[in-house]
Amino acid sequence: MSISWRRGVVVAALALGAAGCYESDYPLDPEPLIDLNPAVLGTWRCLPLDGEPDEDPITLTVGRSSGRPRVYDVVWKEDGVTPDRYDAYASVLQGTTLMNVRGRDERGATGKWTFMRYSLLRPNVLHLQVVADTGMAGVANTATAVRAAVERERNTPAFYTDVTVCARARKEK
Numbered sequence: 001m002s003i004s005w006r007r008g009v010v011v012a013a014l015a016l017g018a019a020g021c022y023e024s025d026y027p028l029d030p031e032p033l034i035d036l037n038p039a040v041l042g043t044w045r046c047l048p049l050d051g052e053p054d055e056d057p058i059t060l061t062v063g064r065s066s067g068r069p070r071v072y073d074v075v076w077k078e079d080g081v082t083p084d085r086y087d088a089y090a091s092v093l094q095g096t097t098l099m100n101v102r103g104r105d106e107r108g109a110t111g112k113w114t115f116m117r118y119s120l121l122r123p124n125v126l127h128l129q130v131v132a133d134t135g136m137a138g139v140a141n142t143a144t145a146v147r148a149a150v151e152r153e154r155n156t157p158a159f160y161t162d163v164t165v166c167a168r169a170r171k172e173k
Contacts, residue, residue, distance in 0.1 A: 046060050
């Protein structure tokens with residue numbers, strides 16, 4: 001499963017689309033309103049939660065976007081493959097933080113939005129989940145309806161699909 005999780009689950013999770021991951025025409029907030037969380041900035045080594053024993057880790061780099069306050073610059077890099085790039089920013093819905101994530105290429109933001117929840121299980125262990133498409137079945141395709149549905153279901157465990165767990169990479173000397 002070495003490449004399948006990378007290009008399937010992870011790409012879906014980070015907004016390029018695949019089965020199981022909800023995609024929206026609208027972000028939860030039309031613009032970034034929440035400051036960056038310094039605890040998630042940095043380089044992470046990630047594996048899928050349902051991966052094979054011989055899976056190679058992927059490098060996830062989360063930084064500050066240059067020139068765009070409150071926006072994360074995210075790079076998902078696997079060995080031997082062109083990195084995938086994303087823009088992300090946080091929205092808070094009644095105390096729950098979710099990330100609005102969208103792919104980016106050399107022309108800028110592309111594609112639909114995916115909503116991701118992260119948990120810092122420990123200061124150096126990051127768990128990523130995405131809103132599952134089954135949890136959004138029947139929701140009208142409007143910004144108001146999407147936000148209301150996510151806000152209503154945000155604390156329901158089955159609303160999310162587990163994607164990956166990551167350990168903070170050592171800083172280069």
